[in-house]
Amino acid sequence: MTALAGTVRHARYVIGENPVTGLAFALFVLIVFVALVGPYIVPIDPLASDTVEALKSPSLRHWFGTDQLGRDIFSRVVVATRLDFGIAVWSVVLVFVMGGLAGVAAGFFGGWIDRIVGRVADTIMAFPLFVLAMGIVAALGNTVTNIVIATAIVNFPLYARVARAEANVRREAGFVEAARLSGNGDVRILAFQILPNVFPILVVQMSLTMGYAILNAAGLSFIGLGVRPPDAEWGIMVAEGAAFMVSGEWWIAFFPGLALMVAVFCFNLLGDGLRDIVDPRRRT
Amino acid sequence: MTRRERAAVATLILKRLLMAVPSLIGVVIVTFLLTRALPGDPAAYFAGPAASKEAVEEVRVKLGLDKSLPEQFVRYVRDLARGDLGTSLTTGQPVVSEIRTRLPASAELTLLGLIVSMGVAVPLGILAATRPGSLIDHACRVVATAGVSLPVFFTGLILVYVFYYLLGWAPAPLGRLDIFFSAPPPVTGFYLMDSLIAGNGELFLASLNQLVLPALTLGIFSLAPIARMTRASMLAVLSSDFVRTARASGLSPFTITVTYAFRNAMLPVVTTLGMVFSFLLGANVLVEKVFAWPGIGSFAVEALIASDFAPVQGFVLTMAVMYVALNLMIDVLYGLIDPRVRIDA
Secondary structure: OHHHHHHHHHHHHHHHHOHHHHHHHHHHHHHHHHHHHHHHHOOOOOOOOOHHHOOOOOOOOOOOOEOOOOOEHHHHHHHHHHHHHHHHHHHHHHHHHHHHHHHHHHHHHOHHHHHHHHHHHHHHHOOOHHHHHHHHHHHHOOOHHHHHHHHHHHHHHHHHHHHHHHHHHHOOOHHHHHHHHOOOOHHHHHHHHHHHHHHHHHHHHHHHHHHHHHHHHHHHHHOOOOOOOOOOOHHHHHHHHHHHHOOOOOHHHHHHHHHHHHHHHHHHHHHHHHHHHHOHHHOO | OOHHHHHHHHHHHHHHHHHHHHHHHHHHHHHHHHHHOOOOOHHHHHHOOOOOHHHHHHHHHHOOOOOOHHHHHHHHHHHHHOOOOOEOOOOOOEHHHHHHHHHHHHHHHHHHHHHHHHHHHHHHHHHHHHOOOOHHHHHHHHHHHHHHHOOHHHHHHHHHHHHHHHOOOOOOOOOOOOOOOOOOOOOOOOHHHHHHHOOOHHHHHHHHHHHHHHHHHHHHHHHHHHHHHHHHHHHHHHOOHHHHHHHHOOOOHHHHHHHHHHHHHHHHHHHHHHHHHHHHHHHHHHHHHHOOOOOHHHHHHHHHHOOOHHHHHHHHHHHHHHHHHHHHHHHHHHHHHOHHHHHHO
């Protein structure tokens, strides 16, 4: 309990020292809130088209204007939060499980497990990551689930390497030796000694890669993969508005792009802040 | 360089070449697996969505998909060795020739993007490191965080809106050249160089005009890691013993920063270029789509939308091979500029 109190005190100190982290945290809460209740609070049906109102610039009725079909962009941006945030969260959770387990096993057992995990990570790293994600989605099929899987796979090396390094330094640690001497098996040591220690570092890794996951997913849907119209998603909304940028209807692409930017910015700042709390030595 | 050092560099390059072999094998296996070992019928993939049953069977036999998986792999590798990446369904052309004609457009854009970002990020990082806590240091941090948060396709569109629609300074985002110009006689495939070789100044300016916005977009995107790394490594070097000695010996701050600190600080920056290229090659696809740039990225995107799989596979393979080669070059470059690596080798 004292350790927890210490962490909370340290967290309060970090947030006090760096108000930007506090701001990022507030934004994060807002994004989660919008993702949860967004579809129930939007003023206008995000799929309802109204040709009379098409291509109207931002006004009191349509805060972010309307697109070429007269759909309300504000509502669409709000509703899209759930999909974008969901893709990012699921892909990060997936890679957290895959990469975390593979990395911890590689670092703890060494030997052939280590070699296989290392080889897989190296092979993934041999590709430009976005290009590999494109190839995976193209091969697995053009669905949102596959965007989640592809984003998780391209992040695998990062997680596996961090988890491996952290597990490896703790393999010979005193508390692990003590656990072993008291008769604990490998699996028990992994589950109760190693994993709880590696966990916080991987959580930081999760928040650091959230931003990249959203960018990656939005990039894929921008080039026409995964999300299908008329579904609202930030990447595809920017793609739909792209053609109108040259004729001056900036709001169609601008607001979804802005939402995307704010979300990524928030996750990156939050990741940095969280790292300062969990692992102050790594601060750059 | 002495003869022994030259021999050491040769060993280093050879060693690094050997280390690239497993990566290349991995890349070939993955691109093979991406089509063959996945749910669904690969023959149907390659025949395209509109193919009849007979056409699918024909493709299956033609591609050897009726054989066992190892046999197919041998066949795939043999085709690769002959430079055969299959045929694009939408254009009817061999994928290799399509990629070859489009590659210079992508390469020119990517390289110019890299030059832009190095040109801004390195001085910014150095200034930030020499004046820690100053305004420029904070600016560097903001740029580094904002740079990685900006979706590259969004930056591109904003630039188009501001510089094309509002200000009218940039040409329409429609490819490498305005329709009133014709391409220079191909020598390097880079319009900037080819127009200079042809001695056509007007054409040079026209192609530069088209290049500025997409290159700037790529540059902004890849700025962050370079600036951050330059700042961090410059800070480390500036607090090292040899810089203190140089200061104590009364050398001017300029000499110390540029001649002594800069050269040493560049080493980690060269190493991060690998990651920067991973970003650049991926972002290239998005930027090409925004600016209708006729490179291999937009080729792959068009093929993806049409479910035309051979070009996508060829594109992924080409990009990966280029990326492996770039990493190899970075490592060799590192060996050339850092004498310590030569001695160790």
